[in-house]
Amino acid sequence: MTSISEPGFDRRAFLIGLFEAAIAAADPAEALKGQLPERPKGRTVVIGAGKGAAQLAGAFEAAWEGPLTGLIVTRYGYGAPLERLALREAAHPVPDAAGAAAAVEMLGLLRGLTADDLVVALITGGGSALLPAPGPGMTLADEVAVNEALLASGAPISVMNAIRRELSEVKGGRLALAAAPARVVTLIVSDVPGDRPEEVASGPTVPGAGSRAEARRLVETWGISLPDAAARALAGEENPAPLPGDPGFAGHEWRVIASAARSLEAAAARAEAAGVAAAILSDAVEGEAREVAKVHAALAREVALKGRPFALPVVLLSGGETTVTLGASGGRGGRNGEFALAVALAAEGLPVRALAADTDGIDGTEDNAGAFADGGSAGRLRALGADPAALLAAHDSYGAFAQLGDLFVPGPTGTNINDFRAILVG
Structure with missing residues (x-):
């Protein structure tokens, strides 16, 4: 890999190389x-x-x-x-x-x-x-409805699985x-x-270590609307997990x-071989994709403008599984695209380049694994007559990055260690 100190260092190729190193480790x-x-x-x-x-x-x-x-x-x-x-x-x-x-x-x-x-x-x-x-008294249509309700709820994977196990x-x-x-x-x-x-x-x-009562509590806490058959099954005590x-x-x-931990370590080693320090923030990040993006962007801003807590250049790496809570209008894209679009807004004007991608090669239901974003992405969208904030509000990250030519489409990778995020600062 070309070193960052050499002329013609390709930042996009650098980020793709980190993704490939993470995949190879799995x-x-x-x-x-x-x-x-x-x-x-x-x-x-x-x-x-x-x-x-x-x-x-x-x-x-x-x-x-x-x-x-x-x-x-x-x-x-x-x-x-x-x-x-x-x-x-x-x-x-x-x-x-x-x-x-x-x-x-x-x-x-x-x-x-x-x-x-x-x-x-x-x-x-x-x-x-x-x-x-489907569990007793449920049909495939009921299980599909349960799955759709869970995916739209914004609940973390542990909550979704506690409910799924009982049904x-x-x-x-x-x-x-x-x-x-x-x-x-x-x-x-x-x-x-x-x-x-x-x-x-x-x-x-x-x-798992959960219970039927715990699953009922989680449904209420997260406001998840289950189909009638699933609600009846969860209300009873038949066939507990x-x-x-x-x-x-x-x-x-x-x-x-x-796992993501081993893959992030491999990506960090690849970065350092190119002369870029790597900071693994966490392999277990959860939460709303756009909110997680704001935190990552805030850290990138601190590094870019004040040189702390890491010296430039540095690539910030993280894994885990974020979520996207969809409204009635739905969305177009996935959690990694949403993260990238939120970074584009929160880090506007900063010397950053980011890649957020699902390691299985598909982010949500479209053909992309995620997207590239940088400090100029939001401005380029406005120049095209698009409103990046409105696109984010509509969960249309796919539409945003398709206009920019910044979708990341590697195809199926043959593995799945969840989200991969890399933000190059400097």
Whole structure:
């Protein structure tokens, strides 16, 4: 990589290089090294779900010596060639019938196993929507409505998952219990703040510590409007999510093999190799994307104008998962685009260049992973006859950065370690 001290240093290429370093650190083949369980006396059944599950499954096939069977579910367009494992594609972030059928098929694969058998679960972010399995009294349409209400609420992932676990036949460890008495080893690529195994994909093989009463309290606290069937299910005590102490989980293992923390460290090393100091602010940032952007921009302003708390040049790195609370008009873009547009406004006029992107390659429902922003982005939008503040209020970051030619569209990356944010100051 060209050093910042050399003529022609390309700041956009620098930011892309940091993103690529972060993705490389979560490469499935590297992440699996030293993580394979011992071969069992009986069968090996592999199950997987998530936006990076197909690539992780391909790496597992290449590394595993011995027979195996199983089923992997990923998002449409995120597949990868698999030789021994079946692959299904389904919708994300809103579940569909293909995902529901895959969940039924996966549950069928797990029934009838013995204590000599091994189940390896390959779980990455996005698995929650890809494995819809409505709880008692609910339909797929109800689960879709629940998912849409949660996504629009602005609630953090831990709150959403506490509710999802109580309204599903697979989440919150239920999928693992379906494999009893087989041993289950779960290998996780984390996309959640804090890398808590039970939060990734709503923990289909990992139990959470919540309760039905806690889920009801969270629905009320966050003002979440659930469909009638889901509200009735949550009001009762039938089919509660299993707890960590359930004897069905005895002997099971959960391992986080790739995460935002490791990827940010790799990005920092890449920056320093180019002569730019790197400051990792946090790998577990949560909150409204536009508010998080204001805090990042305020720090960038302090550095740019006063040289504190970091000397110039420096790149500020952070990960985690922000949220966007949508109004009735909806929006166009995702949380990383929203972050970038808010930075463009809050850091206007400053010598900053930023990239905010979802590490799976898709930010929300459009084709971009996120966007580039700098201290001149807002002014360039006004010169085009657009109002950046109005675009932010309408959650139309996609429209804003499409006009500027500053969308970041790398395509599916094959992994998912959540948000990646880099702000180069100086």
